[in-house]
Amino acid sequence: MIIKIYDYVLLLWFIVLSINGPSRSLCMSLFTSTRLYVAPFSSSFGNNSDGSLLNPYSSLQQALDHIERNYYRGISSSQRTTIYLYPTYHFVNTIRFHQAHSRTRLTTMKQEDTAFYEQFTAREQIPRRLSRAVISGGVPITNWADLGSNVYKATVPSTILVNQLFVDNQRFSRSRSPTDSSLYLQYDAPLKDPTQARYGFQYVQGMFDSISLDDAMVVVYHSWTTSHHYIDRLIPSNRTILFTNPSDRPIGTFVTQGKRRFHIENICNSLPQNSFCFNNATKTVYISTDGTYNPMDVPIITPVNEIVVLLASADANSPIEDIIIDNVAIQHGAWNIGRTQQADSQAAAFLDYAALYIANATAIVVSNVEISHTGSYGVWIKEGTNNINLMNSLITDTGAGGIRIGQMNIPTHPTNSIKILYNEVSYGGNVFPSGVAVISHRATDVTIVGNNIHHHRYTGISIGWEWGYAPSYTSDVLVQGNYIYNTGQHILCDQGGIYTLGIQPGTVITGNVIKNVFSYAIYMWGIYLDEGTSQVVVSNNVVYNTGWASFFQHYGANNTIINNVFARASLNPPPQPGDDNPDGDIHIGLAESHTSLTFTRNIIYDAYQGPTHSAYKSDPNVIASFNDNVYYNPYATSLLFGSQQTSFAEWQKTGQDNDSLIVDPLFLGDVQQCDFFTVRSNSPAAMLGFANITKLSQWTPGCDIDGESGNRQFYHW
Ligand SMILES: *[C@@H]1O[C@H](CO)[C@@H](O)[C@H](O)[C@H]1NC(C)=O
Ligand SMILES: *[C@@H]1O[C@H](CO)[C@@H](O)[C@H](O)[C@H]1NC(C)=O
Ligand SMILES: *[C@@H]1O[C@H](CO)[C@@H](O)[C@H](O)[C@H]1NC(C)=O
Ligand SMILES: *[C@@H]1O[C@H](CO)[C@@H](O)[C@H](O)[C@H]1NC(C)=O
Ligand SMILES: *[C@@H]1O[C@H](CO)[C@@H](O)[C@H](O)[C@H]1NC(C)=O
Ligand SMILES: *[C@@H]1O[C@H](CO)[C@@H](O)[C@H](O)[C@H]1NC(C)=O
Ligand SMILES: *[C@@H]1O[C@H](CO)[C@@H](O)[C@H](O)[C@H]1NC(C)=O
Numbered sequence: 001m002i003i004k005i006y007d008y009v010l011l012l013w014f015i016v017l018s019i020n021g022p023s024r025s026l027c028m029s030l031f032t033s034t035r036l037y038v039a040p041f042s043s044s045f046g047n048n049s050d051g052s053l054l055n056p057y058s059s060l061q062q063a064l065d066h067i068e069r070n071y072y073r074g075i076s077s078s079q080r081t082t083i084y085l086y087p088t089y090h091f092v093n094t095i096r097f098h099q100a101h102s103r104t105r106l107t108t109m110k111q112e113d114t115a116f117y118e119q120f121t122a123r124e125q126i127p128r129r130l131s132r133a134v135i136s137g138g139v140p141i142t143n144w145a146d147l148g149s150n151v152y153k154a155t156v157p158s159t160i161l162v163n164q165l166f167v168d169n170q171r172f173s174r175s176r177s178p179t180d181s182s183l184y185l186q187y188d189a190p191l192k193d194p195t196q197a198r199y200g201f202q203y204v205q206g207m208f209d210s211i212s213l214d215d216a217m218v219v220v221y222h223s224w225t226t227s228h229h230y231i232d233r234l235i236p237s238n239r240t241i242l243f244t245n246p247s248d249r250p251i252g253t254f255v256t257q258g259k260r261r262f263h264i265e266n267i268c269n270s271l272p273q274n275s276f277c278f279n280n281a282t283k284t285v286y287i288s289t290d291g292t293y294n295p296m297d298v299p300i301i302t303p304v305n306e307i308v309v310l311l312a313s314a315d316a317n318s319p320i321e322d323i324i325i326d327n328v329a330i331q332h333g334a335w336n337i338g339r340t341q342q343a344d345s346q347a348a349a350f351l352d353y354a355a356l357y358i359a360n361a362t363a364i365v366v367s368n369v370e371i372s373h374t375g376s377y378g379v380w381i382k383e384g385t386n387n388i389n390l391m392n393s394l395i396t397d398t399g400a401g402g403i404r405i406g407q408m409n410i411p412t413h414p415t416n417s418i419k420i421l422y423n424e425v426s427y428g429g430n431v432f433p434s435g436v437a438v439i440s441h442r443a444t445d446v447t448i449v450g451n452n453i454h455h456h457r458y459t460g461i462s463i464g465w466e467w468g469y470a471p472s473y474t475s476d477v478l479v480q481g482n483y484i485y486n487t488g489q490h491i492l493c494d495q496g497g498i499y500t501l502g503i504q505p506g507t508v509i510t511g512n513v514i515k516n517v518f519s520y521a522i523y524m525w526g527i528y529l530d531e532g533t534s535q536v537v538v539s540n541n542v543v544y545n546t547g548w549a550s551f552f553q554h555y556g557a558n559n560t561i562i563n564n565v566f567a568r569a570s571l572n573p574p575p576q577p578g579d580d581n582p583d584g585d586i587h588i589g590l591a592e593s594h595t596s597l598t599f600t601r602n603i604i605y606d607a608y609q610g611p612t613h614s615a616y617k618s619d620p621n622v623i624a625s626f627n628d629n630v631y632y633n634p635y636a637t638s639l640l641f642g643s644q645q646t647s648f649a650e651w652q653k654t655g656q657d658n659d660s661l662i663v664d665p666l667f668l669g670d671v672q673q674c675d676f677f678t679v680r681s682n683s684p685a686a687m688l689g690f691a692n693i694t695k696l697s698q699w700t701p702g703c704d705i706d707g708e709s710g711n712r713q714f715y716h717w
Contacts, residue, residue, distance in 0.1 A: 034079050036063040037109060039086040039117050041125045053113065060090050060135065064101055071100035084109035085133035085328060086117060092135055094305045098320055099313040105324040108132040128299060130329075132370075137308035137355065138166070138301040138332030141285065150291040151271060155283050160304060162278040162285045163266070164399070164431070166332065166373045168298035171397055171430060172287065175277040177211075177264045184221070184261035188239065190252025197250035199232075200242040201260075208234055208241065210269055215280055217265040220247060221520070223257035224458065224494040225434045227344030228337055245337070248344040256521050257493035303334035303375055306353035313360040316384030316413035320360065326367045330356050335375025335399050335431055347439050347462060348400040348432035349408055354380035355398075360413065362386045366393060375399035375431050382406070384413035391421040398428040400435025401456065406443030408465055411473055415443035422450040429457030433491050436499075437484075441465035442473035452698045453484045457491045459499045459528075460484035460514070466502030467531040469557075476506035483698045485515045488547070493519040496528025496552070497543065503534040503557075510539045513699050515674070518547045518572070525552040525587075526566070529597075532556050539563050540693045542677050545705055547572040549583045549617075550604075555590035559597040563690060565677040567605035570613070571705070584614025584640070585631075591621035598625045601689045603665045603677070606633040615639040616651075629660040630685040634671075659688060674703040 036051035042058040051057045051066050063083045070079065082105040097104065118126055139160065144152040156162060165172045178185060188204045191197040201220075208216075213231040218241070220227045227247035234241050252258065268277040271288040278285045285302070289295060308330050313320045333355030337343040343350055354377040358364060362385070371378040371393065378395040379402070381388050395402040402425035406415040418440075425437045437453045439462040440446050446463075453460045461479055466472035484497045497514035500507070514526045526543030529536060533556035542565045543550040550566030553559060569585045585604045588596055606613055615631050618624070620643040631639055631648070639662065641651035648662050666683040669675020676699065678692045679685050 032079050034081045036066060036081060036083045037086075037113065038063050038083060038090070040088060040090060040127055041117075041121055053116070056086075056117075060085065060092060060095055064095065064097065067104060068100040079103065080105070082107065084113060085135075087114060087130045087132050088127040089130070089134050089136050089140070089299065089301075091139060092137065092305075092308065094137070094307045094310055095135060096310045096312070097323060099315075099318050101323070102320050103322045105326070106328060107325070108327045132327050132329060134329040134331050135308055136301060136332045137305035137334060138303040141300050141302060142296070144287075144295040144300075147286075150273075150289045151286060152289070152295050153284050153286045156285060156302070158283055160283070160302065161280060161336075162276070162302045163335065164303050164373075164375050165276045165285065165287065166301045167274075167287070167289070167295070168293070168300075170274070171373060173275045174265045175267050175271050175275045177267050177270070179270060179272045184263055186260040187262060188260075190250065190260075191240065194250045196242075197252060198246035198248075200240055201251050202239050203241050205239060208264075211264060211267055212279070215266050215268070215278065218243065219263050219265060220251050221258050221261040221492065222247065222249065222251075222344070223254040223523075224346060224492050225344050225348075226432065226492070227251070227342075228432075229343075230339050244339045246342050248342060254493070257523075259521065301332055303332040303373070306334045306336060306376060307357045308333050308355045309357070311356075311358045311361050311364060313384075316360045319362045319384060319386070322363045323361070324365045324367070325369055326365070327369070329370040329372065331371070331373045333374035333376055333378075333399075346434065347458070348377075348435040349441075351376045351400055351432070354378060354404060356380070358382065358385055358388055360384035361388065364388045366390045369393045371395045372397045377404045377435060378402045378425075380404040381415060381418055383411060383415065385415050385418065387417045389419045389421070390423060391419065393423045395423060395425045396427050397430065398435065399431035401428050401437050401439055401458075402426075402435075402453075403438045404441070405439065405446060406441040406465070406474075408441050411442055414473070417445045418443060419447045420449070420451060421447065424452045425456075426453070427455045429491075433457035436460070436462045437487065438462070440474070440477060443477075444473070444475045446477045448482060449478065449480045451482045453482055454486045455489070456487045457489050458487070459495045460487045460497045460517075462499045462501075463507060464501035464504055464533070469503060469532045469534070472502035472504060474502060474504050474507070477504060477508075479507075479509045479512060481511045481696055483513050483696050485513075487516070488518045488524055490518050490520050493521055494523035495519060496525045497546070498526075499528045499530060500533040500536060501530050502532050505535045507535070508537045508539070509541065510537070511694060511696075512541045513696050514541065514543045515545045516705055517545070518705070522548075524548045524572070526550040526569070527552070529553040529556050529559060534558050536560075537562070540691075541565070542567070542693055544568040544674065544677070545571055545703065549587040550585055552583070552587045553589065553597055555592055556596060557592070557594045561597055561599045561602060563601045563693070565603045565605065565693060567603075567671060567677060568607045568674075570608060583617045586616045588618040588622045588624060591619045592623070594623060596622055596624045599629065600626070601628045601685075602630075603679070603685050603690060604629065604631045605665065605667075605671055605677070606631065606637065606639060607635075607671065608633065608637050609635045610637055612638045612640055614645060616641045617645070618643050626657045627659055628688040629657060630665045630688065630690070631660065631662045632664050634664070661688070665690075672703070673701065675701055
């Protein structure tokens with residue numbers, strides 16, 4: 001066991017060193033190595049703390065101060081330091097590693113060291129033992145008073161505002177109206193004045209009765225975003241509510257997508273089981289438990305700091321370097337919206353921080369780390385970064401998305417050479433549903449490989465941050481072998497399993513499996529090339545069970561779509577007359593004067609049951625080239641093609657799909673059971689050059705659309 005851990009660490013150093021090049025690693029071999037120990041109960045060991053095993057520090061900050069002192073004495077520039085944390089909660093103000101902390105590893109102490117401390121410490125002084133050290137940006141709340149019926153209250157210091165609460169490692173929901181989180185309230189009408197309409201709406205009589213307007217937050221659903229509002233006042237004479245902070249667009253802009261939906265958060269007059277509310281004037285938090293435990297006996301933590309761990313030099317030209325963080329958890333990142341701040345933008349990009357924030361840094365390895373229970377994104381790898389590796393980690397229960405890379409503005413200090421490998425990124429969007437599981441804004445040479453991405457409330461992976469053909473500062477992004485499923489979850493609209501923007505030379509989306517992508521009402525695609533996406537290769541992906549088409553290109557140039565399986569698209573229920581039509585299997589939007597894409601050697605398996613269905617839909621005059629594809633529908637539904645929605649024979653007469661076929665592609669597995677989509681050796685698709693797509697090790701079979709039977713929250717028109 002010890003040898004294994006040792007090997008693993010060697011491997012991590014090796015990664016850091018080898019990326020730095022041979023000349024560096026030569027001088028690295030001269031480094032001496034130091035160990036520092038942190039045990040929060042160390043006062044029982046005397047007052048001579050020096051971070052040694054016998055005299056451990058009581059806080060992580062003391063260990064960092066030690067390293068910094070040595071750095072300025074010129075000692076630690078030739079030293080590597082490992083900080084070993086006792087496996088319990090370490091409550092911190094934002095922990096900042098800066099340049100002076102280069103060449104540090106942060107990890108949980110070994111079993112024998114833990115045992116050593118426990119042997120010499122009185123039992124009652126040992127804090128709660130966890131499987132590994134948790135660096136928490138929160139504070140415990142301990143002074144609970146029993147109010148009866150499993151309701152308890154506690155007061156917190158005046159500086160604290162409780163808008164998230166974690167009880168025994170579970171997120172409690174902020175009390176909400178309607179209490180059922182799949183239901184919404186609907187306002188009566190938008191306000192007519194377009195400026196005022198960003199600050200309120202006309203409510204239905206009684207909606208805000210007996211609600212504390214000072215504490216309540218109104219969350220409005222638009223199309224791809226929600227906006228979060230504090231209440232300024234009600235005008236009962238004309239049932240107008242006005243907020244202190246605006247939405248991005250007038251409330252009510254998106255009629256079908258929004259459906260006048262909103263909910264109210266933080267209401268103390270109804271407190272369902274496992275929820276909380278907070279009165280800011282009295283600084284009192286109320287919880288309602290399920291009655292199976294005493295709140296005095298479990299850890300109850302509210303986040304305070306938006307950044308829990310910050311790895312950043314203040315100067316991009318002298319980055320912090322060679323940091324390893326492994327086998328710890330980073331938890332309890334806060335969210336905070338100013339009372340006049342607009343809290344509404346695509347991908348929840350208005351959020352300024354993340355629980356783990358990395359900038360002006362190089363040669364960083366974050367491995368086997370859990371980042372969870374946050375109010376914002378889990379991780380943000382931002383300006384001035386190079387050679388950052390986030391791998392084998394769990395990013396879960398985040399307030400917004402999981403992992404965020406790069407910058408929104410034109411970068412002065414670029415984000416480059418970032419690797420996001422084999423992580424699980426799950427259960428996000430708990431506060432801001434528009435958070436994306438993994439988003440790369442403007443960054444180059446980004447590798448997003450082998451991740452398991454699921455249960456997010458909006459897009460799975462989003463690449464690029466330029467709408468149209470201006471320079472995008474995005475290139476060479478590899479999105480490979482990711483399993484993306486149960487995203488969207490019927491909450492917002494206009495999203496994709498994988499979503500892209502702008503010109504991206506060298507970007508390749510390959511070998512991913514995407515299933516179960518659903519919006520609330522409209523616009524839900526498996527792979528979605530939006531606004532100017534150009535020069536992107538989409539190959540060897542399997543996309544199935546999408547509400548609308550498997551593949552949609554809004555507009556863009558020179559994209560290559562090759563050797564993919566697009567199956568079981570347009571599963572949303574057929575619309576009623578007058579509704580937006582769901583599209584078919586493949587869709588190109590705007591016609592432009594250049595080649596939008598080429599589409600070859602793909603299998604389109606259409607499972608629609610009805611007289612006709614659209615295999616390929618486009619606006620008139622789209623320039624695209626189709627060939628060597630196999631199309632099939634097992635129910636004798638006629639498939640329609642092109643802007644005229646003609647038969648396959650008519651479509652071929654336009655010079656398209658010359659060698660393509662409408663024929664059973666002969667999958668090995670059962671498509672109706674959502675078995676994997678490999679083809680038999682005698683498949684007609686194989687004759688046209690289609691090659692089997694590798695089944696991902698993390699892939700799971702089954703057609704259950706939301707992964708939970710009976711939970712099909714389809715939007716009903
Ligand atoms: C450490 O010092 C404090 C006062 O600074 C004292 O109260 C405490 O008893 C000391 N602890 C030990 C273990 O010596
Ligand atoms: C509602 O009444 C207020 C106060 O009289 C007025 O300023 C506002 O314009 C009215 N709003 C609407 C939508 O009529
Ligand atoms: C909470 O109360 C404090 C004063 O105690 C105030 O400064 C702050 O703005 C309030 N926060 C919110 C979100 O209303
Ligand atoms: C990174 O460095 C730049 C200047 O080189 C500075 O403006 C920025 O604030 C730094 N970032 C952080 C998080 O310290
Ligand atoms: C698309 O390819 C053509 C021909 O190579 C080239 O002229 C054009 O600039 C490309 N457009 C984009 C947006 O990549
Ligand atoms: C299909 O064949 C016609 C006639 O040979 C040719 O003009 C056209 O370019 C071919 N289409 C494609 C997409 O290759
Ligand atoms: C695809 O893979 C399956 C399963 O390994 C295999 O039986 C089949 O022959 C392969 N098809 C082709 C065309 O190579």
